[in-house]
Amino acid sequence: MVWSDEELVARSARGDHESFNQLVVRWERPIYALAYRVIGREDDARDVCQETFLRAFRSIKGFKGQAKFSSWLYRIALNLCRDWMRRERRSPMATVPEGVDLVDLAPPEAPGNSLEDLVGRRELSGKIAQAMAAIPREQRTAIVLKEYHGMTFQEIADLQGCPLSTVKTRLYQGLTRLRQELEYRGIDRAAAFPTGGADPTARQQHRKMH
């Protein structure tokens, strides 16, 4: 039986940990990916991801479905990312709700891919990460939400709390700046598209399933 997010939210609000855990299973990867790409640091992204779910759990009774659960979660995560980057909240987290905690069940190492694959991808990933880190946060956030989370301009505008036209401007300026940063790092655009836009993360997830 697969419940909708809304049903799981309702059950979580009645104190059902397992239902909340199903929401966590469903959304932890996107939230982690979002935090990583916005902040650019793995440890902080993990902290933000965990903190996002702790906050969501704490206030899930107050979530009345005024927005999609995922939008609500994204908003929490983005606010945390902003705080993290301002370094106001680098101190230890103190928001663990009464009576519960989160445990990390992730395996200590990545599942086996070929080493060349991994190194090559890391090198490219690293350069893209550097280029992305060089552009302003709000432009970067807009690009991340668009490219990796498939959001519409309007959804991004709602999340970023700005007019739709501002989102487009951020995307345009961000991509333009990114283009310069990538070229500066020797990633020329001639060889850029053969990957066909496929997300290596998605491919990897495919592989793991077989």
Next chain:
Amino acid sequence: MTNPSDGGCDDKSLLVSYLYEECGDADRARAEAHFAGCATCRDELEALTGVRGRLANWAPPEPAPAFRMVPADDVTLSHQPWTWWQSAPVWSLAAAAVFLVAASVANLEIRYGADGLVVRTEWSEAAPSQTADVADDAAWEADLAALEADLRSEFGAPAADTPAAVTAGSTPDPQPLLTRVQRLIEESERRQQRDVALRFAQLMREVEVQRQADLFRIEEQVGQLEGLTQAEVVQHNEIMDYLVRVAGQPGQR
């Protein structure tokens, strides 16, 4: 929309909408009409499309976190949040109890025969000794050996020569001896119970860990499938559109 009438070079909003396939038919036509006659904007569109293609290679580091909410009582075990006795069904606990009793009875062999008193436990060598047990075992075996030596000397004649001569009546005062035997038997029972409990705990833990891992993997895959659907649709749209765009402009490449 700085220049909504003709979608000119300054209309970056239109460029972005076109780039991300988020415009109506009218805007699309307007954009394409402009690109057809403006190499600068065409180049820019191509460059930004290239940037988007590069972005597809940016994967977050693995492994992704896998957090689970657990009641705070369990958190003391941090990476092993479920303990076997909390999750084991009642029937298995009952079975374990029966097993324990049965083991302590069935595998303890006490014989008093021609070659003297024999206290033997079938399990003593089968037990997978934890390091802490080794010293314990040694002490216990030494006790047993001492008892045997005492018995032999107490019965006087060398047991090997005249086993038939040994009778119960020849022992002057059996009470201290019986106490010692009793103590050794209790010791043996205690050890067996602990071994069984340890092994049972180990087994349950392994089963539980495996179960959690399986469960988690299944959930994760279901989650990924759901998450993928949207991403794949977007990707397919991108590829499709790129192909359409390339196919539609054969002379301009």
